[in-house]
Structures are given as structure tokens and as C-alpha cells.
Amino acid sequence: MALPINIDALLNGTAVEWERIEFKEGWNAEEVVQVLCAFANDFHNWGGGYLVLGVKTSGGRPILPPQGLQPEQADAWQRKLLELGYRLRPAYHPISEVATINGKIVLVVWVPAGEMRPYEAPLSLAKDEKRMSPYIRIHANTIEAKGNLKSELYSLANRIPFDDRQNGSAPLAELQPILIQNFLSEVKSNLAAEALRLPLDELGRRMQIVRGPQEAPRPLNVGLLFFSPAPARWFPQTQIDIVHLPQGRGGDQIIEKEFKGPLGVMLRDALAYLRNNVVTQFTRKLPEQAEAERYSNVPYPALEEALVNAVYHRSYEEREPIEVQITPEEITILSFPGPDPTVNMEDLRAGRAVARRYRNRRIGEFLKELELSEGRGTGIPKILESMKANGSPEPQFETDASRTSFLLRLPLRPNPKAGPRVSPIVTNPVTPSKSAGIGNMLEAGETLAPRVAPKAFQQLKVSTASLILSACLEPRRSSELLQILRLKDRSHLLSNYLNPLMKRGLLARAQPQSPKSPTQCYIITDAGRAWLSTPPSSPLG
Template sequence: MGFWRAEQTLSGADIAWQKERERVCICHLADIADLKLPLIQSFLKEVESDLYGFANMDFEQLCWQMRIVDGTTEYLRPRNVGILFFNDLPQKFIPLSQIEIVQFISTPGGDKLSEKIFQGPIHQQIKDALTYVKNVILKEYIRKVPDKVKSIRFYNYPYIALKESIVNAIYHRSYEIREPVEIRIHPNKIEILSFPGPDRSIKQSDIDKGILVARRYRNRRIGEFLKELKLTEGRCTGIPKIKIAMKNNGSPEPVFETDNERSYFLTTLMIHPEATVSEQEGEQGGISHGLSHTEFSEFVSSLSQVCPKFVPSEDAAIILISARDGIDMKSLMSILNQTNRTRFRNIFIKPLIEADLLELTAPDKPTSSKQKYRATKKGLKIIDKVTNKHTLKK
């Protein structure tokens, strides 16, 4: 999938450059003990590697086989790629090696509704971020065509385009630059930002066309691991797949941007023209149920500290505010523009109940047709704290 593809034949200079890069990519802050065997075994099992069967192999030998350590007998250290994949929290050693999702009401200058930070091994970050995007951001639309039996289905954003964009950003970012991969979700577009940009040998005209081919990989071993996990193909197919996915969905052309210094790379995916932007703004930003805009924003910010990982804070806020006096499932789904009852229960309701923010009004009759949901004392306390704060100011 990558932007940067290795040519079939590398020059001597390119081979030397790659070897030197691998040599310097040692994580001097970490020790070999920071490579966690359970994570390594889980990876080997998932990719069906022959190494998974060698349970009695010496740990250092296994790490050498996987090319995740380097150095000498006296000074053996993990390589950055080993820490990024096989440590529970690589951010301790490689700061900001994470994905951050930020949602805005209207523009970057507007109030920030929510922020989600995904840490841990980078392949798990990718999976978690994709799960969040798929469950929370993506919406399917159905357009009925006159005089035709079959309706046209499309999404506000095609999943494949988002997946390829996110994986490309993780694959080709620099882990020496202390900046996260940032996914900015606006009402009318999604931006994926990473640092730095593509190689200077790539012409701006080719970038404009979405053609990014160079001889050198920035993170060759990361790409190899992602390929084994089937998260990337590693054959320069990422950008074309993004373009095809957007076209097949009826979406505008994606935009790929960088500057003359190649200091960043920004992918912009515009919302499908028929997706209801007003609905997204209205359902998520406009329902305050007696709270001022400032109070609602502060409530969302407070919830982000206790809200389950995959539940967007603004949606949780709307649910809890709506459920102060009890509300049925159908009404909640209508407020949040949700149509799949099972999905809504699993993605929104159950996690909030488990977090002790929401409760059943009839817990002894969970399947009752008269069942309602209401905010718990814990949830109400957060609301009251925000509203009382602003009441005292008046």
C-alpha cells in the first residue's frame, strides 16, 4: 500500500542508506526486557509465522530472527520497530508515537467537541482507531431512484479510503519527530496529518496527481510487519485505492498536500455531497436540553475523562442529558440519528452502563417494552458540577 515503493533494483548507495538507517534506529532508552514476549507470540500467531512453533527458542535469538534488536553482545538494545510493535506502551520510549482523533463542530477555530488518543502498539492503535471511525463516524445513506427497484447506497466517507489514509500515515511518518498522527474530523471533511512529507525526489505535480513513488522506504521493517498483518500491501497501492474508493462512493476527489520543505503530509477526504452535514451538526452540536453552549462543551470535556474508549464524548453527553429523567431506546436513537438498534445498544448503551454513567429504570426487567434509561448519580453529578459552576458566575 505504501506511498514509497522500493524499486526492483537498489543501487549500492540505496542499500548502504537502508543499512545505516536500520543501524541508527536503535531505541537506546529501552532494554531487551522491554520487548514483551506475549505481544510477540500474539503477533506470530496472528500472521501464522513458523517462528510461533519454536516455543523453546532463546528469547534473544527470536528477537534477532525478527530483526527487532541490534547492537553487540555487550550492548544489545531493541530497535524502534520492536518497541513500537511489542511494548505495551511504546510512547514511554518514543514520545507521541500515537494516533489522535479530534472532532470539531464546524471549523478548526470552533469549539472542540471531543478528543480521542490511541496509544499502545502501533498495529493495535490502527485497529482501535479504525474501529472507532467505523462505529462512530461512518454513516450509510440510501437514495431511492424513481422508477427503479434498487436504491443507491453510499457512505459519508468510504471506509477503505479512511483505512488506507490512516495506515499510510502510521507507515510513513517519522518516529524521530515528536508529533502524533492526527485525524481531524470536521462537519464536511476528514483530514489525516502526519510528519514529515514524502521524499524530496517526488515532484509536486506527481503529488497533486496522487503518484508517490520513490526508491527508499522510511520505515521498511514497519511496512513488512504491517504487510504480514494484512494492513498494507506494500506495493504502492494505497493512494490509488483511496482515489478509487472515493470515486466508487460518489465522493469528491481526495486531496494530497505537502509543502516545499516536505515537512508534513496532509490527506483530505471531503464528505459525500449528499450526506447531511446539517444533520451531523444538529444532532451532535445543537442538542443541549437546557445547557448553554459553553456548559455543553464543558460537560463533553469532563465526560472525555471517564467515557468508554469507543463512545464519542459528545454523543455520550447527549445521551446522558436526554436521560436525566428517563428516556426510551427509540427516542435516544432518534435523537442521535441511529437506525440499527443492536449496534446502538452495543456501541453506545452498554459501554455507558458499564461505566456507571447510565442505568435501566427497570433493572429486574431488562427486556420490558416499557424499559427506559436514565443518567446515574455519577452522570448527574458531572452535569450538576458544570451547571452549578456557571450559575455561581452569574
């Protein structure tokens, strides 16, 4: 069964953190059952982990290419995994995939956090062994939980993080298969090839974003946040508000931008706007030096990490948006609530803090797979390092005594009096046609569709196609596209704009089985994303 992760990235430690992966060269049933128990208990709310069989290690890291397994070994070990699942109390069954890496077979076992923790495993698999004990992961080690650790584990029994809970209000159909398929394609999962052919219930269960009885499956909150076209329907104020105050907080001029949609889309659109409209590069000629100094008003890596952290760590139970304020002196990012009580603020300001528990374990998993987040405990150090390397003042981290909010201040480094301004930043730019919100494209003067198309209209302009596909980076209803293109006739929109793009596989209906659904949306495909990267110069005939 294909897993919703890229196996190559997993083995190289770029998909999840090393602490969440256990490599085994061969089969040791006792060790395997204890590893399964530890990952299922998810002591730190990391989201479980992965057991990879058929891989040697050196210093805790895999030796690649892997040693590999024989096909009959992989089949036999999968059957043994089923047997071991019944040895846990309560019973627990992971999900596995037989993968081929560099021509070698490995068995990858995904062990998501269990719904019925704490789990216990036998101390040994001897025939007369009856003693059971819980196991947990501490760093990269599987240990028996004793004393205070055991008490703490048992206290977590009924505390499932919000993002990993079933949503009792949203229907299963709120999850859009095309959004799931786009995600799986982006992370290069083998499951992408099956996504649109599988029933939504089965696809969701394999993604671990659907739970519940077969007769009444329910989406998990994390599934709605990433794969619903409008998460704010279920979690009000799931949005990023950017407020630009060019004259400062006492001035009259205010520019406001609002970003909504699936978390990945919302976050990327907001980052693209900030990179294209806020981050600016300057040069300064230094005396007695041939090379001029180049720096930014704010380093983009710090800004990116700060906003990703806010999306990752905010509470989606609180009806408060993430607010980004931009003044001539600083950029502030406000989110709710504040840091976990286990985090020491002095350690956080020094870049040394590591939370004992993570508020949104599943959101962190998805952000990491999308390469928007690097890993636990890396965000604040990256912000500090980026600001220092840019010559910027130190960032400031603020919260109140009750930790109801978290405010990050990024002071702007001013434009030097000597030396021209170079703008906007051009290192690895994010172009509006690929990522920016549609409002930015309209402001940039993007060519719009003709208000009244001639009867002989047969070709779709590249600029118009780019506009539609960029708008559909998040699901769009036909009413929204009519407004964006400044058209009035829905049938005209469909026949002359949307159908040509769908015919070429660049655009798709979010509900392909119900083309006339009143909630129908349109979403870009992988082919459409590729086309946006290198659009042709001639119209689409």
C-alpha cells in the first residue's frame, strides 16, 4: 500500500526529523513491537514515526544505497507485522509499503500516533511472558516508560491535539480529491497515481485525515485545514491579514491584504506578497573597499520562518487571524495563543528553546513535506541567524503573563543615505503568475479577458490563461472567476475560457463526478503548474 510520503526524502531525512525514523537491518520481533508501541504512544506529540527495514546504519544515519531485502522477506515481515499488532494492548496496526530504492527492496512502516494511547508492549516475546509496559521515544531511542515518564504518558490518554481530532460538523465531501492529489504529486508520493481513482473515504484513511466507522466517516481537522477549499467555514479567522502602514501607526494611509484558503496555498500566497512587495535590497558603497555591501530591509528567510511558525503554532480553535503589520520601522507578526508554558522565554530569545509538546503535530508534518518548515526547534535560531547576517537589529519576542498571544518584531534595516536602492529583491523571486494572490496580479496590470468576446473568439491568450490558472492555485467558483475576468456570462466563461484549459489538462473540476454541482470549484492541475513555470508565447488554440 502506497504511503502519502516520498520514500527517498524520508530516507534522506528531509521529509521528517531523524528522531522519528528507526532503521533496522534485519528483523527482531521484540525490538519491532517495542518501536511500534513507542511511536503509537507519541509521547512528544510529534505525530508518530517510521520504521524502515532493510537498511544498515552508521552513527544513527542510514547507509545508502540500502542493503535491501529479498521479496519473500518483505512479504513475510508484513505478515509478522499484523501478528505483532495484536501483541500490543490495545491492539494497533501500522501501515506499510514495500518500496524499491536504487534497485533494492525496503519495507517502510508508517506508525501514526494512536487514537487509544497509552499502548503497552510485552517486555519480551517469550512464550510465558505476561508482563506489559508502555514504551516511548526519547530523542532517537526507544525506552520503557517508568516513574514520572509513565505517569506523564498516562496523563495524555485523553488529550488528542486539536488538528488530529475528528470534525463532527464537516461532511466528508468537504475534502477535495484534486487538492489531495496535488499535494501527493508535489511531495512525490507513490499514492498520487491512485488518488483520483480511490473512493474519498479510502484515500482519506490512507492519508490519516479521515477516521470513524465505515458508515459515518469524518474528516480530521488537519484534513480540512489543508484540503478543504475554504477552511474558514469550519475554523473562523483561518487567514493571514497583512496591514501596511506606510506613514506609521499614527498615519492615515492603510493598505490591507487578506489571504485565505487551504493552509499551504494561504501561506505561499502571503509569502509571495511579502517577498514581491515588502522585501527590498539595498547597496552601500564602503570606503576603501571594491565591493559594495548588499543587504535587505528585512531578510526574507527570517520573514518566511516567522510566518511559517505562526501558521504552525497558532490555535485554530481561537477566532483570531494571524496579523502582519508593516511600518517604516518594523514588521510585526501577531498570533494566538502564546508559546507553550514549558517554553522558557529567555531560552527562546536566545534560540535555545525546544517545546516539550507541540500544539499542531499534524500541521507540522504537512508543512515539512511541502518544504515550508524545516523541523522542530529550528525556527527561532534561523530567524536570529538571518537577522544577524543581514546586519539587522535583533528581533524581539513578546508574550503576556498568561501567554494568550505571541508577538514577533522584526526591526527593518533602513535605506542608506549613500547608495542607490535596488528593488525588489531578485534572488529566487516568486512571480505573481506562479504563487501570488490574484489581487496582486490585477494591481500589477495583468491583461484581463475582454469584457465582450467576439463571436469568432477561438484562442485563449497566454496572459489570460496564466491569470485563470494562477487564480485557481486555490479552488475557485465560477462566480469568483467571472469577477476576476470581469465577465458576466457564465456559459461564455465555461465554453471560451475554462473548457479549453480543462481540455488540455491544465485545469480540473474539484468535483469531477458532479460537474453541475452548485458548489463546484476549479483547481489547477500538475500540468497547469508546469505550464505556469514556462508558459508559451503563442495563444492556446
